[in-house]
Amino acid sequence: MNSNRSEETSASLESAALRPYPSKLFVESTTFCNLRCPMCVKQAADSKVIDADMSQKTFAALEPVFPHLESLVLNGIGEPLMHPHILEWVKRARKLMPDEAWIGFQSNGLLIDRNWARDLVAAGLDRICLSVDGVKPETFSKVREGEDISDMDRAFRMLNEARQRKPGCRLKIGTEFVAMRENFHQLPDTVRWVAQRGADFIIISHALPYDISGINQVAYDNSIDAAVDIYERWKRKMSDAGLNIKVYDYMAWEKEQVIPFAVDPQVRKVNEKISGMRAEARKQDIFMDVIQLLRRDEALLAEVKDVFDEAQRVADEMGIEIKLPALTPRNERECPFVTKGSAFISWDGDVHPCYYLWHHYRCYINDWDRLVKPKVFGNVNQQPLLDIWRSEDFRTFREHVVEFDYPYCSNCGVAPCDLIQEEDFDVDCFTNPEPCGACQWAMGLLQCLQD
Numbered sequence: 363m364n365s366n367r368s369e370e371t372s373a374s375l376e377s378a379a380l381r382p383y384p385s386k387l388f389v390e391s392t393t394f395c396n397l398r399c400p401m402c403v404k405q406a407a408d409s410k411v412i413d414a415d416m417s418q419k420t421f422a423a424l425e426p427v428f429p430h431l432e433s434l435v436l437n438g439i440g441e442p443l444m445h446p447h448i449l450e451w452v453k454r455a456r457k458l459m460p461d462e463a464w465i466g467f468q469s470n471g472l473l474i475d476r477n478w479a480r481d482l483v484a485a486g487l488d489r490i491c492l493s494v495d496g497v498k499p500e501t502f503s504k505v506r507e508g509e510d511i512s513d514m515d516r517a518f519r520m521l522n523e524a525r526q527r528k529p530g531c532r533l534k535i536g537t538e539f540v541a542m543r544e545n546f547h548q549l550p551d552t553v554r555w556v557a558q559r560g561a562d563f564i565i566i567s568h569a570l571p572y573d574i575s576g577i578n579q580v581a582y583d584n585s586i587d588a589a590v591d592i593y594e595r596w597k598r599k600m601s602d603a604g605l606n607i608k609v610y611d612y613m614a615w616e617k618e619q620v621i622p623f624a625v626d627p628q629v630r631k632v633n634e635k636i637s638g639m640r641a642e643a644r645k646q647d648i649f650m651d652v653i654q655l656l657r658r659d660e661a662l663l664a665e666v667k668d669v670f671d672e673a674q675r676v677a678d679e680m681g682i683e684i685k686l687p688a689l690t691p692r693n694e695r696e697c698p699f700v701t702k703g704s705a706f707i708s709w710d711g712d713v714h715p716c717y718y719l720w721h722h723y724r725c726y727i728n729d730w731d732r733l734v735k736p737k738v739f740g741n742v743n744q745q746p747l748l749d750i751w752r753s754e755d756f757r758t759f760r761e762h763v764v765e766f767d768y769p770y771c772s773n774c775g776v777a778p779c780d781l782i783q784e785e786d787f788d789v790d791c792f793t794n795p796e797p798c799g800a801c802q803w804a805m806g807l808l809q810c811l812q813d
Contacts, residue, residue, distance in 0.1 A: 378703035379760045383430040384751055385703030386812070388717070390438025391416050392445040393709055397470055401540060403723045404439055406572035408733060410722040411439050416709040421451055423742040424707060427751075428458035435811055437467040438708065439721060443478065449485045456486035464488035468538060468811050471517035479517075479524035483531055491536040491565065491811040492517055496548040497555045518559035536563040536811065541687070542579040543662075550672045557680035564677070565685045566670075567809040570802060571726040581666050582807060583658050584728050584772045588693035589643060589650045590658075596639040605632050608656060648693060649770035651777075654728070663689065685813075688806030691772065695804040698812065700763040705751060711743040712736070713750045715759060717810065718801045727771070727800050730778040733785055734797075759796060768792060768799040 378385050392415045395404070404411045428434070434455050436442050445451075455465050466489030482490065492514060499511050518535065525531040537556045539549060553564055571577050585593070597607045611629050636652060643650040670686050677684035699706075699716040706714040714720045719737035726732070739759070740750035750756060769791050771777050781790055787797045802808050 379701050379764050380757070381430075381703055382752060383427055383748060384705040385430065385432045386435070386699075386705070387424065387427065387431060387433075388435045388438065388699075388704060388706040388720075388812075389416070389421070389424065390440065390707060390709045390720075391421075391436045391442050391448060391451070391467075393438065393440040394444045395439075395441045395470075396444065396472055397441070399470075401542075401569055401572070401576075402439070403572060403721055406723040406725065408722065408724040409572075414709050415445055416707075416711075418447060420707075420709070420711045420743055421447070423711065424747060425454070425458060427747055428455055429460065431459050431463050432703075433463060433812070434459065434465045435467055436465070437469070437811075438706070440709075441470055441473070442467040443469055443473045449481050452482070452485040452487050466490060466534075466811055468493065469517075472513050474517040474520055476520050476523070479520035480527075482521075483524040483528050483533055487533055489534045489536060489811065490521065491538050492561075493540075494537045494552055494556055495540050495542075496545040497552050498548060515559065518556070518561070522560040534562040535560055536565065537561050538565045538567065538810070540567050540569050541581050541666075542569045543581050544579060546581045546666055546669055549669055550676045553673050553676045553682065553684065554680060557677070557682040561682055563683040563685070565809050565811065566673070566687055568687050568802070568807045570808060572723065574726060574731075577726050577729055581662070582688075583654075583663055583690055585651065585655050585658060586649065586691045586693045586770060586773050586805075587688070588646070588648045589655065589773060590690060592639060592643055592646075592648065592650070593652075593655045596635060596642075600632065600635050605635065607632060607636075610636050610652065610656060649773035651773050651775045653775070654773065685809060687809050691802070691805035691807060693770070695766055695768075695770075695801075695806075697763045697766065697798070697801070697804050698809075699803070700760050702812075704812075705747070707742065707747075708736075711741045712738045713740050713742060713747065713756075714738060715756070715763070716801075716803065717808075718803055719797070727802070728777070730783075732778070732782065732800060735787070762794065762796055763798060766798070766804065768794055768796070771800040772802075772805075 393411050394413050403409060442448050452465055465487055468491040471492040494514055497511065521535050525533045539552055541549065556564060568582050569579055571580060600607050605628060609629050610632050640650060667689055674684060697716060706716060706720050714737055722735055724731055724733050739753060739756040771782050782800060789795055790799050798804065
């Protein structure tokens with residue numbers, strides 16, 4: 363029965379990606395923002411995000427697909443409440459979209475007062491997701507530079523009052539929490555805090571570092587779950603045989619070429635076992651970076667797991683829906699955007715396939731930097747969105763992503779290689795033209811308002 367459900371889900375997702383129209387639209391209403399959060403892609407090196415609003419003409423060009431949509435998310439890089447027509451757009455979309463479809467956006471909540479809350483509810487907004495990265499005032503103000511926890515308290519209060527005044531209101535209030543080493547311990551208290559203030563759901567995401575210092579804030583390990591399972595099993599086998607896997611020396615073979623028998627016998631035995639471990643991983647087509655596995659901060663990972671488990675317990679107790687990210691990257695990857703029929707529209711009308719390839723920026727995966735360039739399939743001011751969606755290039759891209767036959771770059775022992783470090787990406791080592799092998803959204807590490 364479970365197998366049948368899995369097949370049905372897979373078929374449903376594939377059909378969403380290959381329908382003749384997008385099912386989900388992510389629309390960058392504005393890139394203006396009233397905050398300068400250090401974790402924002404706007405502050406990233408090589409960021410080309412400029413301050414601008416989507417025009418009325420560009421938004422109108424999207425309206426022909428609204429009757430087909432399951433969801434419309436009106437944010438990208440920026441604060442949606444700063445757009446002068448955001449309320450009008452919510453009203454227009456609500457009239458054109460199916461009744462069961464939802465409209466929402468993420469917000470820092472700083473502008474929400476009684477009038478804004480009333481007008482958002484009246485316009486027909488279905489979901490709003492407020493950013494809360496901790497409940498300790500010093501942490502909140504550091505992560506959300508320029509905002510105070512009292513601002514968020516007011517936003518929750520105003521939104522709750524507004525929806526209580528409107529019979530049949532279906533607005534759901536949510537929260538996004540970005541987990542980092544400096545704040546992940548606050549997650550259970552944050553879940554309780556937002557639940558007490560009427561939140562219906564909370565989305566947890568890991569952080570994507572945009573500068574070298576951000577690597578030290580990451581609260582996950584880059585080794586994939588399948589590789590970790592094999593590693594842990596072989597580590598136990600070696601321990602039972604009186605061997606310590608930590609003495610592995612990848613330079614042992616070269617040393618013995620210079621001085622025969624220079625390597626300790628235990629090291630030689632461990633190296634032989636590691637060779638067997640690698641062979642098992644290769645047989646299962648699992649990428650394995652042994653050095654990365656040996657360097658795992660197991661104490662930190664156990665601590666994060668305990669905190670996530672406690673957050674789930676608190677969420678269950680408080681009756682709030684919680685969406686936790688993967689504790690470690692998933693071997694079985696899937697694009698959470700392409701498979702669900704998503705299209706992303708920049709403020710200027712450019713059409714993109716996903717969050718990862720929406721903007722121009724530099725980020726860090728493991729300890730190597732990567733320049734990410736946007737993938738653009740057309741512009742709705744020059745060509746109808748449905749024509750762009752149905753174009754051969756865009757459809758082929760989606761077909762490839764649904765298959766997701768990409769190398770696991772972050773778990774490759776030779777990464778970063780020249781192919782993925784190219785400033786102008788051409789192909790990966792599997793000769794795929796899509797730069798998806800290092801995407802952390804597909805690994806289950808990064809999350810946002812989308813379901």
